[in-house]
Amino acid sequence: MTSVFHACHSPLPYFPRKCQRSHPPRPSVSFPSSSFSRRCQSDARFMATSVKTAAWTTPDGSALQDGISEYFDKSSGFWEDIWGDHMHHGFYDPDSNVSGTDHIAAQIRMIEESLRFAGISEDPAKQPKRIVDVGCGLGASSRYLARKYGAECQGFTLGAVQAGRANVLAKAEGLADKVSFQVADALNQPFPDGQFDLVWSMESGEHMPDKAKFVNELARVAAPGGTIIIVTECRRDLGPSEKSLQPWEKKLLNRICNAFYLPEWCSTSDYVKLLQSLSLQD
Numbered sequence: 707m708t709s710v711f712h713a714c715h716s717p718l719p720y721f722p723r724k725c726q727r728s729h730p731p732r733p734s735v736s737f738p739s740s741s742f743s744r745r746c747q748s749d750a751r752f753m754a755t756s757v758k759t760a761a762w763t764t765p766d767g768s769a770l771q772d773g774i775s776e777y778f779d780k781s782s783g784f785w786e787d788i789w790g791d792h793m794h795h796g797f798y799d800p801d802s803n804v805s806g807t808d809h810i811a812a813q814i815r816m817i818e819e820s821l822r823f824a825g826i827s828e829d830p831a832k833q834p835k836r837i838v839d840v841g842c843g844l845g846a847s848s849r850y851l852a853r854k855y856g857a858e859c860q861g862f863t864l865g866a867v868q869a870g871r872a873n874v875l876a877k878a879e880g881l882a883d884k885v886s887f888q889v890a891d892a893l894n895q896p897f898p899d900g901q902f903d904l905v906w907s908m909e910s911g912e913h914m915p916d917k918a919k920f921v922n923e924l925a926r927v928a929a930p931g932g933t934i935i936i937v938t939e940c941r942r943d944l945g946p947s948e949k950s951l952q953p954w955e956k957k958l959l960n961r962i963c964n965a966f967y968l969p970e971w972c973s974t975s976d977y978v979k980l981l982q983s984l985s986l987q988d
Contacts, residue, residue: 782868795816797816824933837904841892841913857903893919909938
């Protein structure tokens with residue numbers, strides 16, 4: 707099977723203008739409008755800090771999982787208003803004349819560039835027909851891939867609110883017979899071995915506390931000859947003479963971890979070593 711991953715060295719999200727997509731209304735949640743953004747950030751940082759201490763003493767990482775689930779269940783509506791249903795960064799080509807404010811188009815380009823980089827065939831006979839979306843968020847990647855390839859997609863997330871919203875959007879777009887979403891753990895996927903032609907992970911790997919187990923599960927559910935695509939946020943690789951990151955870098959990364967429920971960071975070379983250990987073709 708083939709594995710491909712993109713590494714983003716800039717983990718800070720951008721905040722483009724509010725999305726103006728026509729989607730079914732989501733369940734309303736009341737927040738004081740003038741203070742919501744500030745409170746969301748500070749509350750998330752507080753919750754992450756308190757739960758992460760417990761996570762490292764919990765063998766199965768359940769405290770971290772519960773924190774991630776709670777964080778995204780409470781904040782997904784906020785992210786949908788800002789980013790739209792694609793809850794990931796966009797791809798911006800410096801040589802392109804496309805407006806940098808068109809974030810929805812940039813998010814679609816991120817998907818298309820990932821598929822191109824992975825060498826997914828344009829031949830209909832060779833295109834993926836069974837896809838899993840690992841850490842699916844609101845399911846936008848699954849719906850896009852289902853339409854593009856006529857594929858059946860199964861997505862999962864730790865957040866029950868996210869999974870429910872993803873299923874609502876799939877039904878509204880006439881894709882309920884092609885895509886489905888559930889609550890599940892990426893470190894213990896509820897699928898048999900070798901089920902999927904394409905294993906898709908768009909900006910979810912950074913939340914995984916056990917990267918080796920994460921990669922092993924991706925490989926386990928991939929069919930022989932299938933493709934694994936990992937788009938994730940990573941810290942920089944260390945230089946030949948470096949033993950660790952600089953103190954100021956560690957401090958910055960710790961702040962990001964505390965705000966967004968992220969465990970310890972790994973580098974692109976760490977991922978390469980994990981993938982090579984499984985004898986995957988890149």
